[in-house]
Amino acid sequence: MIEKIKIATIETKSGTSKTGRGYNMVIIMAEDGRKMSCYIDKELDLKYKKQEKMVDWKPGMEVTVKVDKNGDYLNFELPSKNDLLEDRIIEVEKRLSVIEIAIRHAKKAD
Missing domain, CATH: 2.40.50 (OB fold (Dihydrolipoamide Acetyltransferase, E2P))
Structure with a gap:
């Protein structure tokens, strides 16, 4: 980590x-x-x-x-540069999951 x-x-x-x-x-x-x-x-x-x-x-x-x-x-x-890149990708994937959940909730509310 x-x-x-x-x-x-x-x-x-x-x-x-x-x-x-x-x-x-x-x-x-x-x-x-x-x-x-x-x-x-x-x-x-x-x-x-x-x-x-x-x-x-x-x-x-x-x-x-x-x-x-x-x-x-x-x-x-x-x-290493690869370690840093992997860490950034993991962070982006976490944020993407939060965005996807928010979109699903917004669609259900409509």
């Missing part, structure tokens, strides 16, 4: 996975109390370039992210 969130805190952790790969993890605490993270494999993950966009993120900023629940954890990533 694509959301706009306001950042309360943000931190970056670096480490090495069990398989020996280097990674970064960007961890955000949203102002609504939700904690979410973005795992970035330094060697393989295309998200690594996206992390460059996160470097300037500061507490108080509002950012658009794609949030996914993985068990008890929330993960986030920067939405």
